[in-house]
Amino acid sequence: MTSPKFLWDFLPFFLAGIPVTLEIAFLAMAVALPVAVILAIGRKSPHAFVRWPAGFVIEFFRGSSALVQLFWAFYVLPLLGLSLPPLVCGVLVLGLNEGSYMSEIVRAGLEAVPRGQREAAVALGLPARYRLFRIILPQALPLMVPPFGNELITMLKFTALVSLVTIQDLSFRATLIGDTLGESGPIFGLTIVVYFILALILSGLVRLLEWAVARWAGRHVTAVAAPHGAMLAAAPPSRVPAWALGGAG
Amino acid sequence: MSGFHWDWAFAWSIVPALAQGVVVTVIATAGGSALAFVLGLIWTFVRVAQIRIVTPAVWFFVQFIRGTPLLIQLYFLFYVLPTWGLSVSAFATGVIGLGLFFSAYTAEIYRAGIEDLPPGQWEAALTLGLPVRRAWTGIILPQAIHAVLPMLGNIVVSMFKQTALLSTITVLELLASGMAIGQMTYRFVEPLTLVGAFYFVVSYLSARALRSLETRDEVRA
Numbered sequence: 001m002t003s004p005k006f007l008w009d010f011l012p013f014f015l016a017g018i019p020v021t022l023e024i025a026f027l028a029m030a031v032a033l034p035v036a037v038i039l040a041i042g043r044k045s046p047h048a049f050v051r052w053p054a055g056f057v058i059e060f061f062r063g064s065s066a067l068v069q070l071f072w073a074f075y076v077l078p079l080l081g082l083s084l085p086p087l088v089c090g091v092l093v094l095g096l097n098e099g100s101y102m103s104e105i106v107r108a109g110l111e112a113v114p115r116g117q118r119e120a121a122v123a124l125g126l127p128a129r130y131r132l133f134r135i136i137l138p139q140a141l142p143l144m145v146p147p148f149g150n151e152l153i154t155m156l157k158f159t160a161l162v163s164l165v166t167i168q169d170l171s172f173r174a175t176l177i178g179d180t181l182g183e184s185g186p187i188f189g190l191t192i193v194v195y196f197i198l199a200l201i202l203s204g205l206v207r208l209l210e211w212a213v214a215r216w217a218g219r220h221v222t223a224v225a226a227p228h229g230a231m232l233a234a235a236p237p238s239r240v241p242a243w244a245l246g247g248a249g
Numbered sequence: 250m251s252g253f254h255w256d257w258a259f260a261w262s263i264v265p266a267l268a269q270g271v272v273v274t275v276i277a278t279a280g281g282s283a284l285a286f287v288l289g290l291i292w293t294f295v296r297v298a299q300i301r302i303v304t305p306a307v308w309f310f311v312q313f314i315r316g317t318p319l320l321i322q323l324y325f326l327f328y329v330l331p332t333w334g335l336s337v338s339a340f341a342t343g344v345i346g347l348g349l350f351f352s353a354y355t356a357e358i359y360r361a362g363i364e365d366l367p368p369g370q371w372e373a374a375l376t377l378g379l380p381v382r383r384a385w386t387g388i389i390l391p392q393a394i395h396a397v398l399p400m401l402g403n404i405v406v407s408m409f410k411q412t413a414l415l416s417t418i419t420v421l422e423l424l425a426s427g428m429a430i431g432q433m434t435y436r437f438v439e440p441l442t443l444v445g446a447f448y449f450v451v452s453y454l455s456a457r458a459l460r461s462l463e464t465r466d467e468v469r470a
Contacts, residue, residue, distance in 0.1 A: 063456070064448040065413040068424055072445055075437040153316065160318035164417065171321060184328035192317045192325055199316040239364045240297045241371050244381055244389075 007186055010177045014187070017170035018194070024090060024159045024169060029152060031095025036102035040110065043103065054103075061100035067161055069093050074165045090162035094155065102151055109144040110136070138217040145213045149206030153199050160195070170194060260439040263430050267443060270426030277344055277422060278409045284348025285404065289355025296360060314353040320414055322346055327418040343415035351408055358400045362393035399462035406455050410448060423447065 042054030061069070070093045077084060113136055121131040163171035174191040178184030295307045314322070323346040330342055366389060374384035416425035427440035
């Protein structure tokens with residue numbers, strides 16, 4: 001009989017899941033970003049044969065459960081003759097799913113730029129590339145970065161699903177350790193805390209990104225940094241009048 | 250495993266088994282929604298009341314729930330609740346998990362609804378000399394909740410899709426029923442496709458109905 005094992009003994013194996021989880025989150029985000037832009041632009045296309053497929057993809061991925069899509073890609077696609085490695089499978093499903101949601105952010109960001117800006121740029125005879133990179137994007141991007149940041153945190157949480165298709169991320173390792181120890185509560189408690197810490201770190205990085213993009217766009221940093229607070233910022237003060245709080249509790 | 254062919258007879262034969270899964274999925278969504286609506290309102294009151302220590306603690310709790318995966322929260326509850334002497338069924342654990350997770354989002358929705366009311370509503374209640382309780386139950390909450398109903402509806406749709414996660418803690422809902430059929434018959438194409446189609450039809454139609462009321466603002470795990 002071997003000596004009894006403790007959670008402590010498995011810590012290195014468990015923490016080795018962090019790079020796996022982050023890798024999947026970033027790869028899926030790298031898929032989601034172009035997908036979001038393509039879908040957002042496609043959906044506004046004047047041609048129905050572009051608009052319809054874009055709308056279909058968006059509704060398809062938003063309409064059903066991500067876990068069902070993942071299982072379908074993992075169990076059914078090979079039967080249809082398309083065998084993808086689990087990692088590709090997970091990254092594609094997460095990326096396409098998230099991209100469909102993010103297309104809404106891109107659309108809102110582009111629409112937030114007043115029509116007159118584009119018209120003025122055209123009237124001034126600015127070339128198309130200049131219009132996009134110097135007029136439209138500097139105004140649209142700072143608006144998109146904070147919601148994109150939120151989506152990065154969503155993606156981090158989302159990656160836990162890929163543990164169910166044999167990818168050895170944090171969640172997968174936690175399940176293995178729980179089974180080995182015969183006691184799963186503590187390791188899952190630890191797993192939740194690790195995910196939360198990762199989310200805090202990512203939200204800090206997103207704040208840096210917001211600052212950098214605002215600078216690129218030539219804005220005052222405080223103007224965009226205000227509404228989307230960092231995760232651990234104190235609760236904003238309430239606007240409910242003091243008298244209404246007296247007997248409510 | 251042979252090549253793919255869609256077998257309609259087989260697809261029809263598994264519909265009754267899947268329908269049982271649908272019932273579990275729907276009940277879980279209803280129970281989870283009820284819990285999320287009630288808990289969210291409690292979090293909102295604690296938030297608004299600005300009680301020392303309690304309010305920051307609840308605020309942190311809500312942020313914590315929003316910042317971590319629902320899947321792991323479900324695992325945690327599934328393995329930890331029994332050790333706390335709460336021997337509840339896997340299904341009840343799932344409903345509690347869904348309700349807790351989404352309460353973090355409903356709390357934010359209620360708060361927005363309350364804070365977006367025009368200040369004149371408060372002033373009118375004060376001027377009329379209404380008791381505090383009546384001001385809340387008669388004036389503020391009805392208007393605030395009515396204003397956020399579409400967003401609460403979106404929460405229900407999101408939760409409906411997330412119930413698939415309950416399959417991981419042994420709840421035999423729709424996805425688990427489909428997987429069980431697949432493992433018994435070695436046919437995954439029909440069950441998983443039907444499961445996906447069912448989720449899609451229900452959430453697409455409800456989302457469409459809700460979108461006519463308000464823009465979507467969904468929650469994912």
